[in-house]
Amino acid sequence: MTNMITFYDFPSKKDGVEAWNPNTWKTRLSLRYKGLPFKTVWVEYPDVESTLKAAGIPPTSQWPDGRPTYTLPAIVDPSTGAALADSLIIAEYLDKTYPGDKPLLIPSGTKALQTAYAEAVRASLGPLFQFLMGRTCETLLNPSSDEYFRRTRKEYMGMDIDALAPQGERVKEEWKNVEAGFGKIATWLKADEFAMGNTVSFADFVVAGFLEWCKNVWGEDSQQWKDVASWHDGRWGKLVRNLEVY
Amino acid sequence: MTNMITFYDFPSKKDGVEAWNPNTWKTRLSLRYKGLPFKTVWVEYPDVESTLKAAGIPPTSQWPDGRPTYTLPAIVDPSTGAALADSLIIAEYLDKTYPGDKPLLIPSGTKALQTAYAEAVRASLGPLFQFLMGRTCETLLNPSSDEYFRRTRKEYMGMDIDALAPQGERVKEEWKNVEAGFGKIATWLKADEFAMGNTVSFADFVVAGFLEWCKNVWGEDSQQWKDVASWHDGRWGKLVRNLEVY
Structure with missing residues (x-):
């Protein structure tokens, strides 16, 4: 499974918690719904920017002072070279790349x-x-x-x-x-x-x-x-x- | 055209204004999009409740004290006997009753x-x-x-x-x-x-x-x-x- 998607998510110190962040959950559920195998890389908040930069994942917005904002969820898909952040952008990418036989995450015309x-x-x-x-x-x-x-x-x-x-x-x-x-x-x-x-x-x-x-x-x-x-x-x-x- | 839909809207005193209310416009545009002929009955605010009651149109919600709230837009369709208020409910009714050959106002699954x-x-x-x-x-x-x-x-x-x-x-x-x-x-x-x-x-x-x-x-x-x-x-x-x- 060397071509498995890498999914960047926030870790938790609490036993029995798989994941907790409402934004990254959108992508976790999107990947699962598509039936795509993925491995999670757990990233602490202070390491998000350096981790995403190193993976070639672009920022999603800007701080008020103009610096780029790097956020999770993010993925890297080695099958295509795609490196993306933002749950909606990731969902669109997954629909396009892996349409599958189930309804799309974002059905046509509903974006x-x-x-x-x-x-x-x-x-x-x-x-x-x-x-x-x-x-x-x-x-x-x-x-x-x-x-x-x-x-x-x-x-x-x-x-x-x-x-x-x-x-x-x-x-x-x-x-x-x-x-x-x-x-x-x-x-x-x-x-x-x-x-x-x-x-x-x-x-x-x-x-x-x-x-x-x-x-x-x-x-x-x-x-x-x-x-x-x-x-x-x-x-x-x-x-x-x-x-x-x- | 005795079977024409009656559409209840708010009048305006200003020359050149066809209609102004953002809620009733949703229904005016819905009727036009469907290509359905309709006649407008102009209702002043203090007359909404008595007019709708007389036309058999139900209230859309309640005042904080529990009294029913009668609101425009509202329609009566003599072809079916339908008497309805609320722009979304009217749009659903029009889709069901007059599907036509254009896309629906509320395409399937998007309500x-x-x-x-x-x-x-x-x-x-x-x-x-x-x-x-x-x-x-x-x-x-x-x-x-x-x-x-x-x-x-x-x-x-x-x-x-x-x-x-x-x-x-x-x-x-x-x-x-x-x-x-x-x-x-x-x-x-x-x-x-x-x-x-x-x-x-x-x-x-x-x-x-x-x-x-x-x-x-x-x-x-x-x-x-x-x-x-x-x-x-x-x-x-x-x-x-x-x-x-x-």
């Missing part, structure tokens, strides 16, 4: 819709971040990533990650907002399991990425995960289980 | 994606509302709608519509935010004219509805409309022109 869906999901689940950011550092990240993540988010947001987490009375209130955020997605899906009806597509991996983040930060036995998995007739727990079969 | 797209467009164009709400009352609404619109929005938002409009230094800044909002949609569309590539769909009517609102509030010769129409390589002005051919 802008899938992009906007991803954006709308992220906006709806905004209230999740305050609960998950600090806990991610605490429970999942190794020391070098922990330090880097806290420092760069502080620069970016102007506040400590730990100060984000709601306290006291606000916990219940903000938890209701998380539920309402998932509820909004449920109103788009209606009775369908997947964004495109009976067919899995990239849009579902966006939601699943957030669910994997919740599940892995809190753990499967936590009350928080039990809540999320049970909301809206248990559809979120079911979605994670149904996508994990790939 | 949740189209719904989320509509939501993401509205969120991106949030900064537009502060510019348009007061001006809509002032330049477009007849007295009874003007009074009703101002009163109910004040109840809802807790502030006067006119206080929304940015003043002084903030005008330029907020206008940049409007441009950035359209810019976000442009990043989803990339080089494609329409959300689904070469094919018009409901998603495009969502954007076009907002564009028609801008155009009709400010007028085609205004600097504001010239700005909007020219942003992002003139794609917004072109979109309006290309959808007006139906």
Whole structure:
């Protein structure tokens, strides 16, 4: 298997956690859905730029000061020489290079819709971040990533990650907002399991990425995960289980 | 043409304005795209509930106190007896009842994606509302709608519509935010004219509805409309022109 795809993902220090990052999960699920064998290279946050540069993977955007931003997920495919970052760009590449016999990750004509869906999901689940950011550092990240993540988010947001987490009375209130955020997605899906009806597509991996983040930060036995998995007739727990079969 | 569809829309007092409301425009464009003849019944805001009730059209949601909310767009189709409100529900009905030989308004499997797209467009164009709400009352609404619109929005938002409009230094800044909002949609569309590539769909009517609102509030010769129409390589002005051919 010398031609196996290399997939760059963030490691976790917690036992039993395969992966946790909502963005890299989109690519992990994309590769699995396609049935493509891959090997994971685990990269700590401070090493992302040097690792990607060394692999010839381009940046995905720019910092406000103009420096290039290197981000995961990223892949290198030795069969074609492709070296790419960004989950949507990777999904397009996989569709083109490995169309396979299943529906495409991004069915023809749906790219802008899938992009906007991803954006709308992220906006709806905004209230999740305050609960998950600090806990991610605490429970999942190794020391070098922990330090880097806290420092760069502080620069970016102007506040400590730990100060984000709601306290006291606000916990219940903000938890209701998380539920309402998932509820909004449920109103788009209606009775369908997947964004495109009976067919899995990239849009579902966006939601699943957030669910994997919740599940892995809190753990499967936590009350928080039990809540999320049970909301809206248990559809979120079911979605994670149904996508994990790939 | 006794079987012509009746389409309920909001009137305007301004010469040369065919229609202005971003929501009803989605249905106006849907009907035109389908090539279905229709007659417009113009309804002032205070008369929406009684008019729709009399026509047997159901409410679309609820006020916070539990009372039903009646909204436009709405249609009655005497060929089938259908009496419906909500632009997305109407689009689905038209696809089912009048599939025609063009692509559907909501192509198979894209309903949740189209719904989320509509939501993401509205969120991106949030900064537009502060510019348009007061001006809509002032330049477009007849007295009874003007009074009703101002009163109910004040109840809802807790502030006067006119206080929304940015003043002084903030005008330029907020206008940049409007441009950035359209810019976000442009990043989803990339080089494609329409959300689904070469094919018009409901998603495009969502954007076009907002564009028609801008155009009709400010007028085609205004600097504001010239700005909007020219942003992002003139794609917004072109979109309006290309959808007006139906």
